[in-house]
Amino acid sequence: ENALLCVETHSPSAWVGEANRVFLRGIEELERDFMERESVRLADVVISPSHYMLEWMQGHGWELPTACFVQPNILPASAARASLPDSTRLPKVQELVFFGRLEERKGVELFCRALDALGEAPEMAGLTISFLGKPATVQGCPSTDYIRQRAQGWPWRWQILSEYNQKDAVEYLQAGARLAVIPSLMENLPNTVLECLGAGVPFIA
Numbered sequence: 001e002n003a004l005l006c007v008e009t010h011s012p013s014a015w016v017g018e019a020n021r022v023f024l025r026g027i028e029e030l031e032r033d034f035m036e037r038e039s040v041r042l043a044d045v046v047i048s049p050s051h052y053m054l055e056w057m058q059g060h061g062w063e064l065p066t067a068c069f070v071q072p073n074i075l076p077a078s079a080a081r082a083s084l085p086d087s088t089r090l091p092k093v094q095e096l097v098f099f100g101r102l103e104e105r106k107g108v109e110l111f112c113r114a115l116d117a118l119g120e121a122p123e124m125a126g127l128t129i130s131f132l133g134k135p136a137t138v139q140g141c142p143s144t145d146y147i148r149q150r151a152q153g154w155p156w157r158w159q160i161l162s163e164y165n166q167k168d169a170v171e172y173l174q175a176g177a178r179l180a181v182i183p184s185l186m187e188n189l190p191n192t193v194l195e196c197l198g199a200g201v202p203f204i205a
Contacts, residue, residue: 013029013036015056050070050188051070053188073189073194075197076166094126096129097173098111098181099180099192100184103136103137104138104185110185112147132169132172170195182204193205
């Protein structure tokens with residue numbers, strides 16, 4: 001009776017579907033959306049990693065309790081370092097690394113379109129292109145198959161790195177002249193950005 005019920009919001013199912021441009025596929029998704037909304041409405045306290053998510057929920061008809069707080073995600077210890085590298089001495093980029101889950105909302109399609117447009121740019125010659133993230137779906141097909149199809153006309157060596165855990169992924173980005181690319185279409189203070197900031201990894205988002 002006297003328990004304080006706290007709910008942390010991060011990626012509501014409806015938000016993920018909107019970002020991935022996927023329409024409702026069954027009654028169970030309506031049920032899940034209802035339960036997620038109710039868990040927030042009935043909570044004593046709601047905690048969000050960003051103001052953005054609270055505003056998105058309000059804009060989509062969610063009822064929020066009076067007690068709502070923003071608490072950014074905690075930076076993993078493996079992504080923290082005592083000092084950042086000297087930005088004036090960064091080596092010339094030799095590898096572009098898509099960093100994030102391999103799905104539409106994380107910008108896989110956008111990243112591929114950018115590569116298509118840059119295929120003949122002299123500055124891009126000799127680069128390696130990597131996709132560092134867990135596989136998902138893009139346009140209804142497995143993301144690994146989607147990437148292989150899009151890569152057929154690329155002039156670069158490319159690879160998919162989907163078996164890395166969080167610590168291994170950060171260590172990979174720190175090794176070599178790599179630029180992380182985080183082209184998310186919609187985002188909620190992603191860990192990928194925090195990890196790059198904490199680990200001193202050059203990135204564009």
